[in-house]
Amino acid sequence: MNFTEPLILRSGEKLDSYHLAYETYGALNSLKNNAVLICHALNASHHVAGVYADAESASIGWWDTMIGPGKPVDTDQFFVIGINNLGSCFGSTGPMHLNPKTQKAWGSQFPVVTVEDWVEAQQRLVSALGIEKLCAVMGGSLGGMQALSWTLQYPDKVMHSIVIASAPNLNAENIAFNEVARRAIVNDPDFHGGNFYEYNVIPRRGLKIARMIGHITYLSDDVMNAKFGRELKNEKIKYSTQDVEFQIESYLRYQGEKFSEYFDANTYLLITRALDYFDPAKDYKNNLSLAFKELQASFLVISFKTDWRFSPSRSREIVKALIDNKRAVTYAEIDAPHGHDAFLLEDYRYLSVVRAYFEEIEKKINAKEQNNE
Amino acid sequence: MNFTEPLILRSGEKLDSYHLAYETYGALNSLKNNAVLICHALNASHHVAGVYADAESASIGWWDTMIGPGKPVDTDQFFVIGINNLGSCFGSTGPMHLNPKTQKAWGSQFPVVTVEDWVEAQQRLVSALGIEKLCAVMGGSLGGMQALSWTLQYPDKVMHSIVIASAPNLNAENIAFNEVARRAIVNDPDFHGGNFYEYNVIPRRGLKIARMIGHITYLSDDVMNAKFGRELKNEKIKYSTQDVEFQIESYLRYQGEKFSEYFDANTYLLITRALDYFDPAKDYKNNLSLAFKELQASFLVISFKTDWRFSPSRSREIVKALIDNKRAVTYAEIDAPHGHDAFLLEDYRYLSVVRAYFEEIEKKINAKEQNNE
Numbered sequence: 129m130n131f132t133e134p135l136i137l138r139s140g141e142k143l144d145s146y147h148l149a150y151e152t153y154g155a156l157n158s159l160k161n162n163a164v165l166i167c168h169a170l171n172a173s174h175h176v177a178g179v180y181a182d183a184e185s186a187s188i189g190w191w192d193t194m195i196g197p198g199k200p201v202d203t204d205q206f207f208v209i210g211i212n213n214l215g216s217c218f219g220s221t222g223p224m225h226l227n228p229k230t231q232k233a234w235g236s237q238f239p240v241v242t243v244e245d246w247v248e249a250q251q252r253l254v255s256a257l258g259i260e261k262l263c264a265v266m267g268g269s270l271g272g273m274q275a276l277s278w279t280l281q282y283p284d285k286v287m288h289s290i291v292i293a294s295a296p297n298l299n300a301e302n303i304a305f306n307e308v309a310r311r312a313i314v315n316d317p318d319f320h321g322g323n324f325y326e327y328n329v330i331p332r333r334g335l336k337i338a339r340m341i342g343h344i345t346y347l348s349d350d351v352m353n354a355k356f357g358r359e360l361k362n363e364k365i366k367y368s369t370q371d372v373e374f375q376i377e378s379y380l381r382y383q384g385e386k387f388s389e390y391f392d393a394n395t396y397l398l399i400t401r402a403l404d405y406f407d408p409a410k411d412y413k414n415n416l417s418l419a420f421k422e423l424q425a426s427f428l429v430i431s432f433k434t435d436w437r438f439s440p441s442r443s444r445e446i447v448k449a450l451i452d453n454k455r456a457v458t459y460a461e462i463d464a465p466h467g468h469d470a471f472l473l474e475d476y477r478y479l480s481v482v483r484a485y486f487e488e489i490e491k492k493i494n495a496k497e498q499n500n501e
Numbered sequence: 502m503n504f505t506e507p508l509i510l511r512s513g514e515k516l517d518s519y520h521l522a523y524e525t526y527g528a529l530n531s532l533k534n535n536a537v538l539i540c541h542a543l544n545a546s547h548h549v550a551g552v553y554a555d556a557e558s559a560s561i562g563w564w565d566t567m568i569g570p571g572k573p574v575d576t577d578q579f580f581v582i583g584i585n586n587l588g589s590c591f592g593s594t595g596p597m598h599l600n601p602k603t604q605k606a607w608g609s610q611f612p613v614v615t616v617e618d619w620v621e622a623q624q625r626l627v628s629a630l631g632i633e634k635l636c637a638v639m640g641g642s643l644g645g646m647q648a649l650s651w652t653l654q655y656p657d658k659v660m661h662s663i664v665i666a667s668a669p670n671l672n673a674e675n676i677a678f679n680e681v682a683r684r685a686i687v688n689d690p691d692f693h694g695g696n697f698y699e700y701n702v703i704p705r706r707g708l709k710i711a712r713m714i715g716h717i718t719y720l721s722d723d724v725m726n727a728k729f730g731r732e733l734k735n736e737k738i739k740y741s742t743q744d745v746e747f748q749i750e751s752y753l754r755y756q757g758e759k760f761s762e763y764f765d766a767n768t769y770l771l772i773t774r775a776l777d778y779f780d781p782a783k784d785y786k787n788n789l790s791l792a793f794k795e796l797q798a799s800f801l802v803i804s805f806k807t808d809w810r811f812s813p814s815r816s817r818e819i820v821k822a823l824i825d826n827k828r829a830v831t832y833a834e835i836d837a838p839h840g841h842d843a844f845l846l847e848d849y850r851y852l853s854v855v856r857a858y859f860e861e862i863e864k865k866i867n868a869k870e871q872n873n874e
Contacts, residue, residue: 138740139740140740141740236742236743239740240740240741240742297731298731299722299725299726299730299731300722300725300726300728300729300730300731300747300749301717301720301722301725301726303731303747303749303750304713304716304717304725304749304750304753305717307713307747307749307750307753307754308710308713308714308717308753310742310743311709311710311713311754311757312685312710314743315706315709315710316706317690322743333688333689336684336688337681337684337685337688337710340677340680340681340684341681341714343677344674344677344678344681347674349672349673349674349809352672352673352674352677353672353673353674355673356673357672357673358670358671358672358673358676358780365778367511367512367513367514367612367613367778368613368774369609369613369683369767369770369771369773369774370609370683370687370695370770373774373777374673374676374680374777376673376676376677376680377676377677377680380677380680380681381680381684384684394742397742397743398742400742401741401742404746404747405738405740405746407731436722436809
């Protein structure tokens with residue numbers, strides 16, 4: 129969808145016009161009160177569920193375990209919207225597109241976007257789809273930050289917020305990991321200050337390192353030991369500093385390689401920065417309870433015990449601030465072994481919690497629909 | 502000290518001759534039973550204590566809080582030996598030196614060295630100093646692995662082993678962090694396959710990234726939050742993906758910069774590989790208790806609660822295997838906030854434990870000396 133009303137960003141910069149890629153699943157009901165917006169994290173897109181019919185681009189939606197007919201977020205009941213954020217590289221306006229003012233790729237000139245900017249753009253799309261009020265906003269990790277920010281920016285436009293494996297802001301360690309990844313990209317000679325498109329190169333080395341670092345932090349120590357341990361790639365040790373010796377090395381190199389083939393380097397910088405900046409309590413003397421004063425939505429907050437990047441204690445901060453404000457909140461701490469990645473994986477307990485929550489929402493919606501008949 | 506007897510390495514390769522840089526502190530007693538060998542970790546050297554008299558190279562030894570006159574390892578009582586390992590970049594033979602066969606810098610041709618190789622070289626130096634049996638071997642992190650390996654390789658040549666913030670082997674996550682750091686170095690175009698010396702360049706970009714990653718993992722989450730939190734470098738957010746915004750970024754960049762000025766890239770690869778390879782239980786069906794069967798030394802094992810890179814549970818594995826073999830072991834789990842770095846820092850409880858242990862050793866030595874008179 130194309131938007132021509134300028135978007136004033138938190139940085140003070142302005143996007144005169146932009147395109148937002150999105151997908152929808154299921155049908156909007158007559159009361160238009162069954163819309164669920166899904167917000168993505170670092171490297172995902174608007175393609176949240178299902179498989180593309182077109183065989184060439186056949187790829188499963190990134191949250192297909194969660195969303196679809198008969199799934200926890202049941203598209204037979206709910207109208208689900210997947211959206212690609214500004215600055216991302218999967219269809220919405222981003223740094224690889226032409227800057228209308230220069231007629232060159234934006235590159236590093238693409239304005240820095242924040243979670244709040246994304247939410248504002250999302251709201252315009254939701255509104256353009258004829259939806260006054262979202263039944264739910266939902267996301268994991270950075271997506272959870274958006275789901276939270278919606279309830280702060282548009283308290284009367286969202287009924288339920290589902291915040292998974294997220295945090296009210298990044299701590300120093302998380303910012304640190306983001307920074308190392310960014311430096312790896314920026315220092316890659318093929319980055320050319322962000323204008324690599326003009327040179328027909330890609331800062332693959334930097335992207336690989338960034339992804340390898342990310343991958344380590346998405347997994348738990350335990351799951352890495354269970355999956356790889358100290359298993360060797362070859363039967364015997366080769367005594368080499370540059371060849372692969374351990375399976376974990378092979379896995380990480382492969383992940384880095386794959387990522388560098390499809391992900392945009394400038395997008396990586398932009399999205400990690402949005403993560404760094406998000407901090408709704410900042411303007412409230414770092415008091416999250418104060419920041420939540422105008423909230424109206426009900427919440428489902430979920431964390432995973434082995435997630436050391438967005439640990440349960442960070443989710444509990446959100447829960448505490450909600451309780452301080454007497455907001456309805458359901459909180460589940462799932463004992464899944466997979467670390468931060470758990471929010472994308474199939475775990476019966478996790479999916480059951482989400483399913484139960486959406487079944488309750490469904491009842492409320494159906495009751496309203498009957499009242500309306 | 503120069504050695505001309507060839508050293509056959511675990512890889513099967515051979516070093517025909519080599520130099521080992523070392524320093525000593527205190528005096529060897531008449532019974533020659535008060536010698537303490539200090540083994541270093543990744544980026545340290547033989548300069549373990551004191552300050553060089555020469556003003557130009559004035560630098561405090563890396564374990565000066567621990568070792569010196571009146572300190573926990575009291576150089577008024579003990580003869581302390583600091584040694585620089587083979588392949589390191591502080592004086593002992595390493596990749597930046599001339600390969601006698603080619604008359605060029607070794608570069609990536611420098612043979613891969615293991616903890617066991619280092620210990621063997623150390624033993625030759627200790628023997629050349631006229632010491633039959635070490636009173637103690639001591640080290641933290643990778644240094645602790647050496648202190649442990651001594652007792653396995655030379656069970657009758659070491660009386661006490663002090664293993665601090667260490668592990669019986671690296672887990673998958675640790676190997677993963679090492680691998681990312683190595684890839685950052687190897688992929689730096691200035692690395693030139695390890696032969697950058699010939700090109701008069703240094704793979705600084707890679708070294709910086711490696712060090713930044715390392716630094717994150719040496720600190721605990723808590724100490725990083727306490728020290729830096731989300732503090733901004735400037736008063737206001739600049740909305741930039743490449744400029745420093747947060748203090749933690751500034752700190753990491755500075756650490757990376759400093760490190761890249763003095764540390765050798767090939768040494769980084771070699772030393773992290775030695776860490777990866779160390780695994781004394783490997784030839785014993787991964788049964789550490791079996792691997793420890795021939796041990797004779799007494800142990801002091803210390804871990805730090807907030808150390809997530811070499812967590813207490815890994816130290817407990819060592820302690821358990823020692824107990825299984827009825828070896829004398831003192832174990833202390835220190836509640837220090839600093840993460841892995843704690844082993845290098847001043848913490849009263851930590852230093853007291855080491856002091857008490859060495860005071861006991863001192864008593865034993867003095868008793869022997871009196872018996873001998």
